[in-house]
Amino acid sequence: ATQPYDDQNIFAKILRGEIPSKKVHEDDHALAFHDINPQAPHHILVIPKGPYVSWDDFSARASEAEIAGFVRAVGKVARDLGFVEPGYRLLANVGLNGHQEVPHLHIHLFAGRPLGPMLA
Numbered sequence: 001a002t003q004p005y006d007d008q009n010i011f012a013k014i015l016r017g018e019i020p021s022k023k024v025h026e027d028d029h030a031l032a033f034h035d036i037n038p039q040a041p042h043h044i045l046v047i048p049k050g051p052y053v054s055w056d057d058f059s060a061r062a063s064e065a066e067i068a069g070f071v072r073a074v075g076k077v078a079r080d081l082g083f084v085e086p087g088y089r090l091l092a093n094v095g096l097n098g099h100q101e102v103p104h105l106h107i108h109l110f111a112g113r114p115l116g117p118m119l120a
């Protein structure tokens with residue numbers, strides 16, 4: 001089973017407004033903001049508002065409305081920021097081998113340069 005949700009994780013604090021973030025989108029189900037250590041010219045993190053540790057946790061426990069709202073938000077952010085042409089990359093790290101560092105589900109959205117082939 002997944003670890004319990006830690007409401008002191010950094011993205012929980014961002015969701016509560018306790019620490020600042022550079023927001024690019026917010027709606028009922030999702031928040032999107034700039035990664036603090038960008039790995040591409042555009043590096044956005046999209047997170048669900050609910051307390052989900054990871055993609056594994058979210059896909060198992062979230063409601064249909066939360067899942068639909070989150071998936072729609074990821075696509076909308078990419079469209080609104082003009083990433084669809086020439087393209088972008090989505091990534092979600094899960095667990096130790098996935099090197100997930102923050103225990104609140106986040107989708108990385110990379111854009112702004114040719115990203116090359118996937119690594120490992």
Ligand code: 5GP
Pocket residue numbers: 010021022033034035036037038092093099100101102103
């Ligand atoms: P992970 O390795 O968990 O998939 O990625 C965590 C991401 O969160 C990293 O890309 C890291 O730069 C970003 N990050 C960590 N702390 C903060 C923060 O306080 N603010 C923002 N905007 N991004 C953060």
